[in-house]
Every structure is written in structure tokens, then in C-alpha cells.
Amino acid sequence: MRLPVLVGIDGSERAAAAADRAAWEAVLRGVPLRLLHASPRLPGAVVPDSALDRLRDIGAQLLQRTVADLVGRHPDLRVESVQADDAPAVALVAAARDAGLLVAGMRGTGGFEGLAVGSVALLAAAAAPCPVVLVPHRPGTFAEGGPAAHSGSLVVLGFDAHRPVGEAADFAFSAADTHAARLHVVQAWAFPAESVSSRILVVTEEDRASWEDQEVLRLSDVLRPWQEKYPGVTVAGDLMLLHPAEALLNASRSADLLVVGRRADPRAAEGRLGPVAHAVLHHARCPVAVVPHGG
CATH class of the missing domain: 3.40.50.620 (HUPs)
Known part of the structure; x- marks a missing residue:
């Protein structure tokens, strides 16, 4: 059962x-x-x-x-x-x-x-x-009717292709599939460490475009298994040069559900969350799904 x-x-x-x-x-x-x-x-x-x-x-x-x-x-x-x-x-x-x-x-x-x-x-x-x-x-609309009535619904997933959380991704894809919603995968990113060294004074547009292209490819590659598992879900990936919490809050302004991961930790019994999950819970205007994972 x-x-x-x-x-x-x-x-x-x-x-x-x-x-x-x-x-x-x-x-x-x-x-x-x-x-x-x-x-x-x-x-x-x-x-x-x-x-x-x-x-x-x-x-x-x-x-x-x-x-x-x-x-x-x-x-x-x-x-x-x-x-x-x-x-x-x-x-x-x-x-x-x-x-x-x-x-x-x-x-x-x-x-x-x-x-x-x-x-x-x-x-x-x-x-x-x-x-x-x-x-x-x-x-939001998820609680007001079935998926057929709200095909314009949106699920936002906070994701990091460098440290992918499979449990959160699967939950978000499944939620989008169940509710006939679009899925917006958001990854916050930053320039590589070597780009902010004292020897480099200016980040060129060519360097930025190259780094961003690499991140886009990585995100696409990591998401491919879930796109194959849920072929009916329309997915859009988005890289944001922002702090993760700010990126997610910006993306979720029109969302029906925001999905974030939470590491399963013995300290959680004391009610502790990571800084990103804590921030979005306090400032998001839509329902927030917190998905535990062991990674």
C-alpha cells in the first residue's frame, strides 16, 4: 500500500x-x-x-x-x-x-x-x-483544483549540478508531472575562483560566456535522467549569477511550489535547516517543499 x-x-x-x-x-x-x-x-x-x-x-x-x-x-x-x-x-x-x-x-x-x-x-x-x-x-492554484484546470502552474526547483540532489529533483519532476505544471530549474552560480584572483582585474565577456556555457551543459547533462523519466514535463533550466536564496526567491514569485533539498542530519532533531532552506521558508510567497536527502 x-x-x-x-x-x-x-x-x-x-x-x-x-x-x-x-x-x-x-x-x-x-x-x-x-x-x-x-x-x-x-x-x-x-x-x-x-x-x-x-x-x-x-x-x-x-x-x-x-x-x-x-x-x-x-x-x-x-x-x-x-x-x-x-x-x-x-x-x-x-x-x-x-x-x-x-x-x-x-x-x-x-x-x-x-x-x-x-x-x-x-x-x-x-x-x-x-x-x-x-x-x-x-x-496557490495547486490547492484550488485538479491539474487539468491549472495547466499553467509552475514548479521551481533549486538545484546544483555540481552537487545534485536526486531526491529533490525527483520530487520536483514528479510534482510537475502530477499537476501538469511547467518545471523551472534554477541554479545559482559564481565565477570560478581563479577569475577573482589579484592577477585578473577584469572578467571579459568571452570568459563569462565560456564559463556560463560550461554550466549550462553540465546542468543539462545532470538533468537528462529525470527528463527521460518524466517525458511529459516541460523543463526550463536557468543559471543566475546570484546568491542561491536570492535566485530562488526571484524565480518563485509566480510559482505554485518551490522545491529545495535538505540534508538529513542528526542535528535536525534540534530544528536546524541550512541557510538557503531557512531563507526561502521565511520569505517565499508560495508553498515550499523541503525534501530530505542523504548526500
């Missing part, structure tokens, strides 16, 4: 947007949708059993309403619901071990106005063993 799509809900509008996105992902993948609501017990707090039961009842009612709403709009969707007593981030990361994709809102009910990404979303993106899609308040 293929693994389900997992989504965390907490009653917030952002969680509702994430649930919408997760439902479409489950429908298109042909897998169940698993809803998770966490009602954590505060460490050291003395809470009457009646209050704990009331919290679980509130969570159960929220799950029931969400299931009814999603099934009403997606009659073929198979929905499961789960309650947990752990903290939301801990519960999501644990449940993600049995999921093919985790979807969460950029922020939930906590935090403060103006906060771009909440602590739960950051920890989930850093520590979940499966790909994580974080959804802003306005999730």
Missing part, C-alpha cells in the same frame, strides 16, 4: 489551507489522507482528567468537521484521523515516519502577527523523514 499524505490541523486558517492542499495531493496520488490533531499535556502541569477529556473532545470534533468538509468536496478521498497527546511538532515528525508526504501550515494558532514561519513548521521541515510541504495562508 502506498503511504498516505499526512497533514496537521489545529483549527487555524493556515491549517485549513494546508488541509485543502493535502487533500488534493492525496487525490492526485491515489492515497489516503491522514489528519492529525495534537492536544499535548503540559509537562509538570496538574490538569484534571475532565479538562483533558474536554480538550480531546474539542480535537475530535475538529477532526470530524474537517473530514466531513474534505469528503464533501472530494467524494473519492479516503480520510483517516488521528489524535496525539504529544506536542504538535513531535507528533507530526513521529507520524511522518509512516507518510509519503507531510503538509503543514507555515504557521498555526501560536506565534505573533507578522511571524512568517512558526516553530512547528520549522521543526517539521528540519526533522521529518519524508518530504514536507509548508503552505502559506494563500496556498
Whole structure:
């Protein structure tokens, strides 16, 4: 059986947007949708059993309403619901071990106005063993309809042909294929180290063109296996002489999904992300997929 799509809900509008996105992902993948609501017990707090039961009842009612709403709009969707007593981030990361994709809102009910990404979303993106899609308040066209209705959709993939991340590339190509979207592969690059030595005062146009041609060929060669695997995906490669985070944010202004890789690292349990992933999560206006890899 293929693994389900997992989504965390907490009653917030952002969680509702994430649930919408997760439902479409489950429908298109042909897998169940698993809803998770966490009602954590505060460490050291003395809470009457009646209050704990009331919290679980509130969570159960929220799950029931969400299931009814999603099934009403997606009659073929198979929905499961789960309650947990752990903290939301801990519960999501644990449940993600049995999921093919985790979807969460950029922020939930906590935090403060103006906060771009909440602590739960950051920890989930850093520590979940499966790909994580974080959804802003306005999730984009992927959550509003099927692929036939949105053939103009765009997926942006952050990529480095010198250190290719196969997991991120495969996720991006698969997402573009599933959603009938175009794929824009972005590689940030810089002049070779020898070009900025004290012996070279000016970079000529000929040198720049030669280096850029080499990078274009390398990118094309590295992407070829995925283009052959997903022949229906329209792919455009783009080299940008910018910092990787700036290049991705510029390219994703009109995107429906931005895909970045994240090295699977034991320190991720502390909620750490690389600087590029951290930057795009805080500044991107579209959903961001963070894909773990072992390289």
C-alpha cells in the first residue's frame, strides 16, 4: 500500500489551507489522507482528567468537521484521523515516519502577527523523514483544483549540478508531472575562483560566456535522467549569477511550489535547516517543499 499524505490541523486558517492542499495531493496520488490533531499535556502541569477529556473532545470534533468538509468536496478521498497527546511538532515528525508526504501550515494558532514561519513548521521541515510541504495562508492554484484546470502552474526547483540532489529533483519532476505544471530549474552560480584572483582585474565577456556555457551543459547533462523519466514535463533550466536564496526567491514569485533539498542530519532533531532552506521558508510567497536527502 502506498503511504498516505499526512497533514496537521489545529483549527487555524493556515491549517485549513494546508488541509485543502493535502487533500488534493492525496487525490492526485491515489492515497489516503491522514489528519492529525495534537492536544499535548503540559509537562509538570496538574490538569484534571475532565479538562483533558474536554480538550480531546474539542480535537475530535475538529477532526470530524474537517473530514466531513474534505469528503464533501472530494467524494473519492479516503480520510483517516488521528489524535496525539504529544506536542504538535513531535507528533507530526513521529507520524511522518509512516507518510509519503507531510503538509503543514507555515504557521498555526501560536506565534505573533507578522511571524512568517512558526516553530512547528520549522521543526517539521528540519526533522521529518519524508518530504514536507509548508503552505502559506494563500496556498496557490495547486490547492484550488485538479491539474487539468491549472495547466499553467509552475514548479521551481533549486538545484546544483555540481552537487545534485536526486531526491529533490525527483520530487520536483514528479510534482510537475502530477499537476501538469511547467518545471523551472534554477541554479545559482559564481565565477570560478581563479577569475577573482589579484592577477585578473577584469572578467571579459568571452570568459563569462565560456564559463556560463560550461554550466549550462553540465546542468543539462545532470538533468537528462529525470527528463527521460518524466517525458511529459516541460523543463526550463536557468543559471543566475546570484546568491542561491536570492535566485530562488526571484524565480518563485509566480510559482505554485518551490522545491529545495535538505540534508538529513542528526542535528535536525534540534530544528536546524541550512541557510538557503531557512531563507526561502521565511520569505517565499508560495508553498515550499523541503525534501530530505542523504548526500
